[in-house]
Amino acid sequence: MTAVREACWSEHALSDSLEPGAEIPAHVRVCVSCRVRRDGLARASRLLRATPPALPSEAAREAVLEAVWRAVQAPPARPAWSRPAVAAAATVLLALGATTGFWAARPTDEAELEPIGDAQFTRQRTRVGASGVEDEVVTLTEGRLRVAVGDLEPERRFRVLAFDAELELRGAAVEVEVTERRLSAVHVVSGVVGVRRVALPMFWLSAGEGWRTGERERAPVVTPEDVPAAARDAAHAVAREDAPTEAREDARVVAREAARVPRREAASEPAFDGASPRAVSAAERALRADPAVDPAAPAPLAAPVPASGPAAAPASPRPVASAAAPSSFTAAPWARTPTTAPLDLTPPVEAPAPTARAPAPPIDRAALEEAAEQQFRWGWERLRVHDRRRAARHFAAAAALIGDGPLAEDARYWHARALVEADDDAADEACRDFLRRHPESPRWDELSLLLADRLTSRAPDEARALLRRVAAQGRSDRAAKARAALRALEP
Amino acid sequence: MSARVIPLSRIGEEVRDDEALVAACARGEAAALGALFERHSPSVWRYLRRFLGHATDVDDLVQGTFIEAWRSAPRFRGGSSVRVWLLGIAHNLARRHARSRGRRRALLDVLSLWPVAPARPIDELTDGRLQAARAVALLAELSTDHRAALVWVDLEGVSTVDTARALGVRPGTLRRRLFEARRELRDRLAAEAP
Numbered sequence: 001m002t003a004v005r006e007a008c009w010s011e012h013a014l015s016d017s018l019e020p021g022a023e024i025p026a027h028v029r030v031c032v033s034c035r036v037r038r039d040g041l042a043r044a045s046r047l048l049r050a051t052p053p054a055l056p057s058e059a060a061r062e063a064v065l066e067a068v069w070r071a072v073q074a075p076p077a078r079p080a081w082s083r084p085a086v087a088a089a090a091t092v093l094l095a096l097g098a099t100t101g102f103w104a105a106r107p108t109d110e111a112e113l114e115p116i117g118d119a120q121f122t123r124q125r126t127r128v129g130a131s132g133v134e135d136e137v138v139t140l141t142e143g144r145l146r147v148a149v150g151d152l153e154p155e156r157r158f159r160v161l162a163f164d165a166e167l168e169l170r171g172a173a174v175e176v177e178v179t180e181r182r183l184s185a186v187h188v189v190s191g192v193v194g195v196r197r198v199a200l201p202m203f204w205l206s207a208g209e210g211w212r213t214g215e216r217e218r219a220p221v222v223t224p225e226d227v228p229a230a231a232r233d234a235a236h237a238v239a240r241e242d243a244p245t246e247a248r249e250d251a252r253v254v255a256r257e258a259a260r261v262p263r264r265e266a267a268s269e270p271a272f273d274g275a276s277p278r279a280v281s282a283a284e285r286a287l288r289a290d291p292a293v294d295p296a297a298p299a300p301l302a303a304p305v306p307a308s309g310p311a312a313a314p315a316s317p318r319p320v321a322s323a324a325a326p327s328s329f330t331a332a333p334w335a336r337t338p339t340t341a342p343l344d345l346t347p348p349v350e351a352p353a354p355t356a357r358a359p360a361p362p363i364d365r366a367a368l369e370e371a372a373e374q375q376f377r378w379g380w381e382r383l384r385v386h387d388r389r390r391a392a393r394h395f396a397a398a399a400a401l402i403g404d405g406p407l408a409e410d411a412r413y414w415h416a417r418a419l420v421e422a423d424d425d426a427a428d429e430a431c432r433d434f435l436r437r438h439p440e441s442p443r444w445d446e447l448s449l450l451l452a453d454r455l456t457s458r459a460p461d462e463a464r465a466l467l468r469r470v471a472a473q474g475r476s477d478r479a480a481k482a483r484a485a486l487r488a489l490e491p
Numbered sequence: 492m493s494a495r496v497i498p499l500s501r502i503g504e505e506v507r508d509d510e511a512l513v514a515a516c517a518r519g520e521a522a523a524l525g526a527l528f529e530r531h532s533p534s535v536w537r538y539l540r541r542f543l544g545h546a547t548d549v550d551d552l553v554q555g556t557f558i559e560a561w562r563s564a565p566r567f568r569g570g571s572s573v574r575v576w577l578l579g580i581a582h583n584l585a586r587r588h589a590r591s592r593g594r595r596r597a598l599l600d601v602l603s604l605w606p607v608a609p610a611r612p613i614d615e616l617t618d619g620r621l622q623a624a625r626a627v628a629l630l631a632e633l634s635t636d637h638r639a640a641l642v643w644v645d646l647e648g649v650s651t652v653d654t655a656r657a658l659g660v661r662p663g664t665l666r667r668r669l670f671e672a673r674r675e676l677r678d679r680l681a682a683e684a685p
Binding site: 044067139473 | 515518519520521522524525528530531532533534536537540541546553554556563618622623624626627629630641644645646648649650651655665667669670673674675677680
């Protein structure tokens with residue numbers, strides 16, 4: 001008895017089977033003719049996908065964003081009849097509010113706002129989706145505002161928004177300034193505040209720290225004592241000659257920053273960075289070892305993603321020295337305690353300016369893990385928009401921060417994958433680094449195949465060695481692929 | 492004050508999804524528009540670049556797309572993903588833009604799309620690169636409807652159902668256009684093969 005063979009598909013049907021994400025139909029898998037015709041239809045699209053148009057530069061994107069901002073801030077033209085109607089509606093609402101106590105019922109609880117001068121802002125509280133997170137948002141469009149927020153429940157958020165940035169507050173008091181709808185200054189009086197600016201990673205300011213537009217944005221420096229041994233080792237590792245290019249660049253930026261400290265101290269500037277002589281000498285050694293770095297060169301305007309170097313820290317705008325902070329805003333006593341007492345925003349008569357530099361407390365492993373996880377998440381955010389090189393930098397930073405463990409393994413894997421997908425020159429080294437460090441990883445054979453594929457023409461011996469090792473791993477699909485590739489490489 | 496690594500708290504985890512950002516835009520939060528721009532402008536830019544076939548005016552159209560998104564945010568009902576919604580806005584703007592351009596200008600743009608003569612001898616270029624350059628040039632010669640279908644589905648990876656809805660055609664029509672576009676590209680690539 002003969003098996004009934006399915007008739008070959010029309011080209012139209014084969015085209016329909018090319019739906020994104022769809023599997024190859026069973027018939028096409030076994031029918032060579034259909035497979036070839038289907039591949040032919042998909043070939044041009046494959047070629048086009050392989051040559052995506054180059055995206056515009058960051059500066060060009062910034063210019064477009066600026067234009068968008070200008071357009072949306074322009075008030076929409078209103079028909080002439082609307083003005084009296086709006087005025088009448090406002091009068092009715094005011095009258096209604098005055099009689100029903102509507103305004104008095106607005107939530108004031110843990111957050112207090114104090115406008116300075118004629119600050120323009122709105123305040124809104126919403127509940128987000130099914131998660132039930134209560135999101136209170138103050139949108140500041142112009143002027144200065146003092147904000148004090150108590151210790152919020154976990155399911156609550158409090159944010160201050162400008163057009164180009166947002167501040168996340170929780171148990172903190174801060175003075176914010178917005179000029180032409182753009183964040184222009186932040187000064188933290190108490191607590192810790194997260195500042196997220198468009199297109200930049202979030203950074204954190206703690207009590208006494210501040211930031212102002214136009215200040216040189218540089219990475220703060222951490223003393224070597226601040227960084228646990230594992231992270232320090234990882235940081236040294238990425239600064240090595242064979243480290244990926246971006247990681248070495250990050251290390252150089254941090255080294256350059258640290259090397260600047262003695263000059264700053266000599267000029268009697270406040271030494272808030274806290275770089276110890278050991279950090280400085282380590283940085284200077286790194287500079288001497290790398291002639292590409294000029295210690296006298298100006299700091300980059302935008303600090304890169306957290307680096308790893310002899311003295312490493314997350315990239316963030318440079319904190320303003322406390323003595324120069326423009327505020328006499330009092331420290332909020334509730335910032336570290338449950339909010340039961342009424343908030344007091346009255347400036348004290350003798351507000352002590354927070355000038356003394358407190359010694360940096362040791363950073364525990366949990367803090368580093370959280371920082372590494374944050375870097376990992378940022379890496380994934382970048383990957384989702386196909387910004388592979390920047391994703392790779394975040395993954396490298398995550399691995400350097402945490403040093404070892406499952407998260408570091410994941411971060412190194414995705415660092416290598418992102419660079420491979422970006423066809424970056426540093427991809428080979430990133431793959432080798434992963435294979436060296438994680439020989440027991442379940443992803444070892446996958447990355448070995450990727451690296452072997454890249455090395456086939458440039459380093460065939462190394463490619464063969466990798467393939468042999470994968471091929472020796474039994475009967476898995478990857479082992480079979482490796483054996484097939486080995487056969488193809490045979491002279 | 493010492494600058495130091497500050498332990499990251501949980502608040503950084505709450506990254507808003509696209510729908511929440513559009514809802515925030517509808518409430519007038521300009522920062523949400525900034526976040527949408529950061530997240531989706533590369534995709535919109537790439538789509539417009541491929542659909543128009545040239546880089547001229549792409550920046551203006553990206554700008555127009557996000558301004559229109561800001562204005563239309565209150566009407567967003569979540570019938571499609573935010574990315575598809577933005578690409579739909581970009582597509583409508585691009586079509587309007589293309590119609591308003593003079594024929595002569597369009598011809599010049601098509602001519603300028605051809606790859607610049609390679610600085611190196613041609614035999615040093617790999618076959619794949621040459622073919623890719625040909626495919627880019629041929630894409631620009633497809634009709635607007637065919638090009639839109641191909642870019643949406645094959646290059647941007649949007650499903651045929653979502654694409655048909657965004658382009659305002661029936662799914663069957665879209666699939667036919669897609670097939671015709673693929674077949675035309677295949678045939679012309681084969682005809683021009685060395």
